[in-house]
Amino acid sequence: MTGKLIGLLLFTLLVQVVPAQGAMVPKRSVLSNGLVLLTSEQRSLPIVSIEMLIDAGARHESAEHAGLAHLTSNLLTDGTAKHSALQISETLDFIGASLDTGCGDDLATISMTILKKDLAVGLQLLGEILTGASFPVAEIGRQKQAIIASIRAKEEDPGSVASEAFAAALFPGSAYGRPVEGTEASVKRLDRQRVQEFFQRYYRPNRTIVSVVGDVSEPEISAALNQVLRNWTKGEASKPPTVPAQNDIARTLRINKDLTQANIILGHGGVPRGHPDYYAIQVMNYILGGGGFSSRAMESIRNERGLAYSVYSYFGAEKSYGTFQFVMQTKNESAAEAMGLAREEIRRMRDELVSEVELSDAKDYLIGSFPLRFDTNRKVAGFLGQVEFYDLGLDYADRYGEFIRKVSRADVQRVAREHLIPEKLLAIIVGNQQKISVQ
Numbered sequence: 001m002t003g004k005l006i007g008l009l010l011f012t013l014l015v016q017v018v019p020a021q022g023a024m025v026p027k028r029s030v031l032s033n034g035l036v037l038l039t040s041e042q043r044s045l046p047i048v049s050i051e052m053l054i055d056a057g058a059r060h061e062s063a064e065h066a067g068l069a070h071l072t073s074n075l076l077t078d079g080t081a082k083h084s085a086l087q088i089s090e091t092l093d094f095i096g097a098s099l100d101t102g103c104g105d106d107l108a109t110i111s112m113t114i115l116k117k118d119l120a121v122g123l124q125l126l127g128e129i130l131t132g133a134s135f136p137v138a139e140i141g142r143q144k145q146a147i148i149a150s151i152r153a154k155e156e157d158p159g160s161v162a163s164e165a166f167a168a169a170l171f172p173g174s175a176y177g178r179p180v181e182g183t184e185a186s187v188k189r190l191d192r193q194r195v196q197e198f199f200q201r202y203y204r205p206n207r208t209i210v211s212v213v214g215d216v217s218e219p220e221i222s223a224a225l226n227q228v229l230r231n232w233t234k235g236e237a238s239k240p241p242t243v244p245a246q247n248d249i250a251r252t253l254r255i256n257k258d259l260t261q262a263n264i265i266l267g268h269g270g271v272p273r274g275h276p277d278y279y280a281i282q283v284m285n286y287i288l289g290g291g292g293f294s295s296r297a298m299e300s301i302r303n304e305r306g307l308a309y310s311v312y313s314y315f316g317a318e319k320s321y322g323t324f325q326f327v328m329q330t331k332n333e334s335a336a337e338a339m340g341l342a343r344e345e346i347r348r349m350r351d352e353l354v355s356e357v358e359l360s361d362a363k364d365y366l367i368g369s370f371p372l373r374f375d376t377n378r379k380v381a382g383f384l385g386q387v388e389f390y391d392l393g394l395d396y397a398d399r400y401g402e403f404i405r406k407v408s409r410a411d412v413q414r415v416a417r418e419h420l421i422p423e424k425l426l427a428i429i430v431g432n433q434q435k436i437s438v439q
Contacts, residue, residue, distance in 0.1 A: 067182020088288025270322025289313025
């Protein structure tokens with residue numbers, strides 16, 4: 001191995017396994033261009049992690065041009081006014097830095113982890129991307145081909161098919177009901193002009209949260225960002241995500257696939273992240289199906305009946321909406337029985353108080369596992385960005401345990417009765433429909 005390769009491997013291992021040290025409460029400031037900056041100084045290693053959350057998600061695109069936000073985010077590192085995609089890649093390789101982009105329904109993301117000694121180089125590159133991404137035609141074509149290939153691959157994955165069908169049925173006509181990648185037809189319609197227009201409109205500093213964690217102080221990173229982003233000007237202000245219209249009529253949707261196992265989702269709408277019942281719901285769901293081998297769903301459907309290898313439930317809570325899903329895979333022939341047991345567990349959660357042991361185990365796990373969300377600088381950066389986006393308060397990490405500890409057995413039953421609604425369950429069944437007897 002060369003010395004450079006050995007150094008890169010050691011750097012990667014350090015980023016993965018070394019816990020972030022120091023206080024979790026960050027310093028918050030707003031730069032002159034409107035960018036919100038969160039800084040957590042961690043001096044134990046000469047590494048800096050940067051996480052950017054930009055209000056440039058798929059909710060801002062039309063159905064006709066679905067996938068535009070995703071394509072734009074994929075292209076950010078594929079060329080600037082000064083450097084080609086190859087030059088950007090070579091620079092990152094040379095300094096052993098990581099630079100990743102992504103996109104969801106609400107936000108686009110840019111993540112960088114870099115050695116402190118190369119921070120100036122990394123920030124200069126970020127500045128180039130945010131103020132001068134060039135979107136070369138050849139790279140657009142290449143990315144579109146890759147996205148279409150990914151869409152086709154997902155069409156062969158029964159879990160993805162079920163998940164997308166569930167979202168489309170629950171949120172019809174909404175961006176939240178469409179896949180972020182778009183469809184093959186919509187992606188083919190995308191061109192450089194639309195990408196540039198989307199980038200110019202939505203990639204703006206006053207729509208951006210930046211979390212910086214590592215071997216750097218708030219004054220130091222603030223001055224550096226002001227310098228490299230001096231040409232990044234404000235755009236239109238962010239608006240809170242709208243609450244999507246929800247179809248809450250119970251029904252069963254079948255999708256035929258020649259499979260030996262059926263992929264099943266039972267679910268309905270949930271609550272947004274800021275809902276006051278959020279923490280009691282997390283405790284309740286851990287007991288129902290979110291606790292892995294400790295959950296009632298796993299015990300009843302897998303351990304006692306042997307009907308499913310994988311079974312779990314979860315409440316997804318976004319900025320403006322939420323979902324509840326009970327997910328399982330079982331043999332086609334046992335789909336009806338497994339779905340019946342799932343409904344029984346949902347009703348039991350509503351009708352009976354959970355035991356003291358179940359409550360205690362759930363709370364112990366949720367509180368005990370919470371620090372794993374920020375056991376590296378990169379996780380801390382991501383965590384702080386989410387705290388800001390969801391308006392949880394800068395001291396949220398210190399208060400989380402209190403929120404969970406005060407949940408009672410009565411709270412669990414109350415939120416189960418209010419937020420588990422058997423008569424509104426939407427059922428998605430992907431499998432060999434000739435062998436599935438569900439009505």
